[in-house]
Amino acid sequence: xxxxxxxxxxxxxxxxxxxxxxxxxxxxxxxxxxxxxxxxxxxxxxxxxxxxxxxxxxxxxxxxxxxxxxxxxxxxxxxxxxxxxxxxxxxxxxxxxxxxxxxxxxxxxxxxxxxxxxxxxxx
Amino acid sequence: xxxxxxxxxxxxxxxxxxxxxxxxxxxxxxxxxxxxxxxxxxxxxxxxxxxxxxxxxxxxxxxxxxxxxxxxxxxxxxxxxxxxxxxxxxxxxxxxxxxxxxxxxxxxxxxxxxxxxxxxxxxxxxxxxxxxxxxxxxxxxxxxxxxxxxxxxxxxxxxxxxxxxxxxxxxxxxxxxxxxxxxxxxxxxxxxxxxxxxxxxxxxxxxxxxxxxxxxxxxxxxxxxxxxxxxxxxxxxxxxxxxxxxxxxxxxxxxxxxxxxxxxxxxxxxxxxxxxxxxxxxxxxxxxxxxxxxxxxxxxxxxxxxxxxxxxxxxxxxxxxxxxxxxxxxxxxxxxxxxxxxxxxxxxxxxxxxxxxxxxxxxxxxxxxxxxxxxxxxxxxxxxxx
Numbered sequence: 420x421x422x423x424x425x426x427x428x429x430x431x432x433x434x435x436x437x438x439x440x441x442x443x444x445x446x447x448x449x450x451x452x453x454x455x456x457x458x459x460x461x462x463x464x465x466x467x468x469x470x471x472x473x474x475x476x477x478x479x480x481x482x483x484x485x486x487x488x489x490x491x492x493x494x495x496x497x498x499x500x501x502x503x504x505x506x507x508x509x510x511x512x513x514x515x516x517x518x519x520x521x522x523x524x525x526x527x528x529x530x531x532x533x534x535x536x537x538x539x540x541x542x
Numbered sequence: 543x544x545x546x547x548x549x550x551x552x553x554x555x556x557x558x559x560x561x562x563x564x565x566x567x568x569x570x571x572x573x574x575x576x577x578x579x580x581x582x583x584x585x586x587x588x589x590x591x592x593x594x595x596x597x598x599x600x601x602x603x604x605x606x607x608x609x610x611x612x613x614x615x616x617x618x619x620x621x622x623x624x625x626x627x628x629x630x631x632x633x634x635x636x637x638x639x640x641x642x643x644x645x646x647x648x649x650x651x652x653x654x655x656x657x658x659x660x661x662x663x664x665x666x667x668x669x670x671x672x673x674x675x676x677x678x679x680x681x682x683x684x685x686x687x688x689x690x691x692x693x694x695x696x697x698x699x700x701x702x703x704x705x706x707x708x709x710x711x712x713x714x715x716x717x718x719x720x721x722x723x724x725x726x727x728x729x730x731x732x733x734x735x736x737x738x739x740x741x742x743x744x745x746x747x748x749x750x751x752x753x754x755x756x757x758x759x760x761x762x763x764x765x766x767x768x769x770x771x772x773x774x775x776x777x778x779x780x781x782x783x784x785x786x787x788x789x790x791x792x793x794x795x796x797x798x799x800x801x802x803x804x805x806x807x808x809x810x811x812x813x814x815x816x817x818x819x820x821x822x823x824x825x826x827x828x829x830x831x832x833x834x835x836x837x838x839x840x841x842x843x844x845x846x847x848x849x850x851x852x853x854x855x856x857x858x859x860x861x862x863x864x865x866x867x868x869x870x871x872x873x874x875x876x877x878x879x880x881x882x883x884x885x886x887x888x889x890x891x892x893x894x895x896x897x898x899x900x901x902x903x904x905x906x907x908x909x910x911x912x913x914x915x916x917x918x919x920x921x922x923x924x925x926x927x928x
């Protein structure tokens with residue numbers, strides 16, 4: 420399994436042709452306490468960079484962008500009742516959506532962990 | 543205004559940075575929006591124990607009568623008459639040591655600011671008024687007050703001092719470190735005392751819905767005062783994020799959001815801030831509109847709003863009736879930790895202002911069902927005497 424990261428602080432973990440996506444621990448920490456997550460309907464087709472979900476903290480709403488193009492094949496329904504799951508496990512149980520990849524080549528342009536860490540260090 | 547070099551600091555900015563506060567620009571000041579605990583925990587701590595807030599960005603000031611020959615009630619009557627030309631508040635009727643919440647209306651009856659005005663308790667201080675105005679309105683308000691008093695009173699700004707709010711059910715237990723007097727204050731009373739932190743002004747007031755105090759203390763004493771309070775088990779430093787969720791749950795207006803130059807105090811549900819004697823005299827700016835709205839009802843009203851689901855509605859979201867027509871707008875919206883879900887305030891056409899009225903709020907292009915609710919969302923815990 421490969422995990423890649425975007426400059427907007429989304430992560431995407433790829434297994435076969437399915438990518439699990441979420442926001443990074445850094446993003447969750449910056450947002451603070453997550454109180455609501457709005458997820459897309461299964462079956463929606465998204466292009467890389469589309470607004471695919473919304474994450475809301477006490478103070479503000481933030482868009483989550485599709486890190487890669489694909490079809491939404493699953494969403495993390497546990498977040499509906501327990502949005503704090505995003506803070507507790509942003510890069511594990513706090514995943515947002517699973518996408519069936521339509522253009523796996525898009526992954527090549529995303530950052531690996533080392534690159535993302537150095538990107539964070541420069542912020 | 544994101545260049546921190548252009549931002550003003552408070553006497554406590556260094557302490558907040560040392561403590562790991564997340565600093566953001568707010569009303570031209572560099573202020574902590576939250577600490578390591580985060581907004582939810584800070585909010586809940588304030589409701590259950592005691593939160594300490596730096597509100598030194600606000601505008602405390604003293605207005606002093608120039609005519610030193612007047613004393614006692616005569617001095618108070620004279621200074622009250624000066625400011626009643628610009629405030630709809632019964633300032634003359636303030637008891638010694640009493641504070642009132644009021645507005646500064648424009649000629650059209652809109653609100654230029656909301657503020658506190660108080661009459662000092664001590665005989666020697668009659669002829670002085672204590673003001674606390676909003677950070678973003680300071681220059682305007684102070685200029686208006688000075689203009690209204692031209693030559694007859696002098697405004698002495700106190701915004702170089704620290705103003706510290708201590709809020710929550712344990713506030714009364716911890717305030718004793720400045721002296722015994724504050725514990726005996728009732729809600730909206732204040733006093734000046736000299737104690738371990740020099741001369742301080744302590745009011746039993748705040749903007750969280752909880753019992754609590756606001757303490758005006760000299761800049762060079764502020765850190766020592768705050769560190770002493772934070773060393774007790776009951777007190778934690780709280781950022782502006784939780785201050786906002788606390789005041790929203792308490793149904794209190796945030797200037798620039800729930801109140802502005804187009805909003806009248808009547809639309810805002812602040813008719814109670816205009817005492818009978820002032821309504822009868824009808825001699826304040828904007829009286830024509832304000833009194834007409836009192837008589838005939840305003841066209842729109844500020845209301846509380848609760849959702850049928852878990853999606854917060856934010857400031858600016860459109861409110862529609864069930865026929866899909868726009869009937870209002872959200873002016874403050876977020877998550878209420880004590881309510882356990884989203885809460886919002888907004889203005890709706892008066893026909894829709896009744897508690898229980900179902901309305902749709904448009905969140906990301908989707909109508910979501912909300913219901914008009916009574917304010918406050920969380921009962922006030924003010925320490926009222928008598």
